[in-house]
Amino acid sequence: MNTTDGIPGRRSLLKYGAALAFGIPAAVALAGCTVEDPLAKQAKAGDNKNYIAGDGSVTEYAPEKRGKPVDISGKLFSGMQASSEQWRGNVVVLNFWYAACAPCRKEAPDLVALHETFSPEGTLFFGVNIRDEKATADAFERTFNIPYPSFNDKDGQVLLSMTSYVPPQAVPTTIVLDKQGRVSARILGLAEKSTLKALISDAVAE
Structure with a gap:
């Protein structure tokens, strides 16, 4: 320590x-x-729960404790393909969400504000929508003026590649990737703005 x-x-x-x-x-x-991550354990139990609520707990990984760069690829709601190979050299924020998720709606304005703060420095933001059809996701993004793209991950492709860090159905979850594409921090549940800002700032400063 x-x-x-x-x-x-x-x-x-x-x-x-x-x-x-x-x-x-x-x-x-x-x-x-x-x-063992209790939420991951609950998800693996197969107890047919439809929702696993994170409690806002934060895990920040020291550089020497981070694993390999993540391997993510998928289609955005715009129809364009995106992959983690394109992000090398940038800090990336991934927010797992869906429109009917109450804490997702609550944290949306803070994510927009943090995007405005950090995007000029090269930080990239992506949503990962695990449930909605395009029309529903588009309506959410219009309501909250979301400026960054989201993966259409109804087939679970992105979620599956991140299950070491994002327990299935634990939404919202927010992940910060360092400039090498490794997970540097995770928030399970509602992302408190000042906490997420500090986590992003740490990754940018490395």
């Missing part, structure tokens, strides 16, 4: 807070032991 004068650094505190949110004992959280 990175510390300054014995005080845990912000990255460590974010991990600690995420662990506590899942009910992991403090001693285990501070020790950095590997535990």
Whole structure:
């Protein structure tokens, strides 16, 4: 754990807070032991729940702890193809959503504002819509003036490639990719604006 004068650094505190949110004992959280993601475990259980609500918990991954670059490809609602190979060298924010998801609607204005803040620096934003037909997604994007494109992922292609980080049906989930295309941070559930801004800023500064 990175510390300054014995005080845990912000990255460590974010991990600690995420662990506590899942009910992991403090001693285990501070020790950095590997535990199975409870939402992923619930998703794998096959208990026929239609919705898995994230609790807004945050996980930030230190550069040396990140895995390989993600491999994502799919079709946007515009009809254009997009893939993670095109994003190398840019920080990328992926937001998993669908129109009837209440927290997705609540966080939409904050995502728009963060796009306006970070896109001039080269940060890319993409939505990943896991449920809606094009007309429904288009109506949502008009309502909230969404300026960035979304994947039409009703077939689950993008979600499947991200299941190590995004439990099926855990929506919304927001992922930050570093400039190498690796996952640097994840928010399960509603993305609090100041928290997501800090996570993006960390990735941009690397």
